[in-house]
Amino acid sequence: MASDSGGTPPGPPPGVRILVVGGGYVGMYTALRLQRKLKQRLRSGEAEITVVTPDPYMTYQPFLPEAAAGSISPRHVVVPLRRVLAHCTIVVGEARRIDHTKRTATVTTLATAEDGTGAVEIPYDELVLAPGSVSRTLPVPGLAEHGVGFKTIEEAIGLRNHVIEQMDIASATRDPAIRDAALTFVFVGGGYAGVEALAELEDMARYTARYYHNIKAEDLKWILVEATGRILPEVGESMGRYAVRELRGRNIDVRLDTRLESCEDRIAVLSDGSRFPTRTLVWTAGVKPAPLLAHTGLPLNERGRLVCTARLTVEGTEHAWAAGDAAAVPDLTASEPGRETAPNAQHAVRQAKVLADNLVAAIDGRPLKEYRHSYAGSVASLGLHKGVAHVYGRRLKGYPAWLMHRTYHLSRVPTFNRKARVLAEWTLAGLFKREIVSLGSLEHPRAEFEIAAGRHPRPDDGDCQ
Numbered sequence: 001m002a003s004d005s006g007g008t009p010p011g012p013p014p015g016v017r018i019l020v021v022g023g024g025y026v027g028m029y030t031a032l033r034l035q036r037k038l039k040q041r042l043r044s045g046e047a048e049i050t051v052v053t054p055d056p057y058m059t060y061q062p063f064l065p066e067a068a069a070g071s072i073s074p075r076h077v078v079v080p081l082r083r084v085l086a087h088c089t090i091v092v093g094e095a096r097r098i099d100h101t102k103r104t105a106t107v108t109t110l111a112t113a114e115d116g117t118g119a120v121e122i123p124y125d126e127l128v129l130a131p132g133s134v135s136r137t138l139p140v141p142g143l144a145e146h147g148v149g150f151k152t153i154e155e156a157i158g159l160r161n162h163v164i165e166q167m168d169i170a171s172a173t174r175d176p177a178i179r180d181a182a183l184t185f186v187f188v189g190g191g192y193a194g195v196e197a198l199a200e201l202e203d204m205a206r207y208t209a210r211y212y213h214n215i216k217a218e219d220l221k222w223i224l225v226e227a228t229g230r231i232l233p234e235v236g237e238s239m240g241r242y243a244v245r246e247l248r249g250r251n252i253d254v255r256l257d258t259r260l261e262s263c264e265d266r267i268a269v270l271s272d273g274s275r276f277p278t279r280t281l282v283w284t285a286g287v288k289p290a291p292l293l294a295h296t297g298l299p300l301n302e303r304g305r306l307v308c309t310a311r312l313t314v315e316g317t318e319h320a321w322a323a324g325d326a327a328a329v330p331d332l333t334a335s336e337p338g339r340e341t342a343p344n345a346q347h348a349v350r351q352a353k354v355l356a357d358n359l360v361a362a363i364d365g366r367p368l369k370e371y372r373h374s375y376a377g378s379v380a381s382l383g384l385h386k387g388v389a390h391v392y393g394r395r396l397k398g399y400p401a402w403l404m405h406r407t408y409h410l411s412r413v414p415t416f417n418r419k420a421r422v423l424a425e426w427t428l429a430g431l432f433k434r435e436i437v438s439l440g441s442l443e444h445p446r447a448e449f450e451i452a453a454g455r456h457p458r459p460d461d462g463d464c465q
């Protein structure tokens with residue numbers, strides 16, 4: 001590079017600025033690998049990595065059902081990004097827009113909301129888009145008002161508290177209609193999120209019912225609504241059929257080929273004409289790509305995923321990379337052409353590795369590799385000591401499948417620290433009784449003080465309904 005006309009000696013070339021949007025599976029694993037591969041360059045200032053994420057932690061989503069059941073503490077389901085990504089800059093905030101022609105991301109943070117300065121612009125040279133997905137809802141009347149998703153730790157713990165709270169309400173009320181609605185739990189969507197969440201919560205509530213003088217486990221009504229003719233497609237047809245039998249054997253009402261038509265006024269109306277007054281409606285009927293993608297100007301497919309190449313670059317674009325739930329990556333192992341890799345953790349983790357390697361290769365001017373992974377199958381828990389698995393052609397059910405589920409996820413949960421803590425919790429849970437309290441009041445920490453300070457009257461019995 002020539003020096004400028006003033007004869008100033010050239011400074012060191014500016015470092016490559018890598019911006020990772022999202023701190024989930026892909027975001028965290030990509031940044032982790034980049035941090036390792038670019039260690040020297042990060043130290044010398046030749047490279048810098050910034051991770052923008054709404055939460056300062058990565059959520060290990062496959063453990064959410066166990067967190068809801070109380071088998072794992074919420075803080076052990078999440079990985080602190082500042083600790084594992086010690087050489088990256090973590091910005092807790094949300095990318096609102098990407099201008100890839102100008103190479104800038106518009107980001108809002110808690111501080112920009114507090115001081116009213118508006119969004120900040122973060123410039124970059126290489127962009128990694130990993131914002132994942134959000135719940136895919138349908139225009140079902142009443143769903144937005146009464147439904148809850150099952151994608152975050154807050155939702156999982158909120159649901160646990162809510163289920164136990166409904167049992168407390170049912171135990172205390174003298175109104176049979178309120179009791180009936182409180183003890184009716186409707187889950188919509190029979191993928192692993194919905195089935196595992198329902199199965200774990202039912203198991204927990206069945207156990208908890210022992211401690212109520214006037215609630216028997218049989219009084220609780222659990223309904224799984226699935227629009228297609230099967231559940232758990234991830235574990236194959238025969239294991240899906242087994243899961244239906246297992247759940248029905250526990251008195252769970254599994255309704256296949258059925259849709260939720262409405263849940264207005266807290267009454268779940270199904271397409272088979274049945275109606276269930278309920279105070280619990282969990283929506284796990286699929287995911288759609290993060291809304292941010294629509295504000296990037298980058299190519300999207302008909303389902304809103306970023307169109308990517310098998311090298312995990314965004315199609316027709318330089319210096320933009322993507323993987324995971326947000327990316328439509330061609331599945332090179334599929335028998336029919338045109339298939340994309342499914343949105344699951346199995347692909348997300350492996351894609352992150354290839355993406356990071358390719359990004360470093362691109363910086364160094366080396367050739368890129370293609371992502372290729374044939375789906376190994378899946379494992380699902382159906383509650384304590386119960387499960388189904390279909391992995392590398394082997395089918396397992398019951399206790400062996402549950403054990404495989406735990407072993408697999410223990411080996412997968414990031415960091416040795418988390419593994420040790422989760423294992424310790426499982427071991428202790430085997431020795432002691434299950435926790436059965438609802439800590440729903442944690443969601444309103446100031447309530448007691450506000451009542452004491454006379455700001456709000458203590459709610460009377462009528463307000464408790």
Ligand SMILES: Cc1cc2nc3c(=O)[nH]c(=O)nc-3n(C[C@H](O)[C@H](O)[C@H](O)COP(=O)(O)OP(=O)(O)OC[C@H]3O[C@@H](n4cnc5c(N)ncnc54)[C@H](O)[C@@H]3O)c2cc1C
Pocket residue numbers: 021022023024025026027052053054055058061062063064065093094095096130131132133150151152192193290292323324325326343344345346347348379
């Ligand atoms: C309950 C449950 C159980 C599951 N079990 C399994 C399983 O057993 N096996 C399996 O293979 N898969 C499972 N999955 C699916 C798996 O968790 C996802 O496929 C995986 O998390 C996708 O990784 P990702 O990095 O693309 O997205 P995520 O891990 O969801 O990460 C996306 C991140 O981006 C952040 N983000 C979103 N928008 C923005 C923005 N605008 N700016 C900055 N950051 C943003 C999000 O907050 C999040 O941190 C499960 C999912 C759920 C919900």
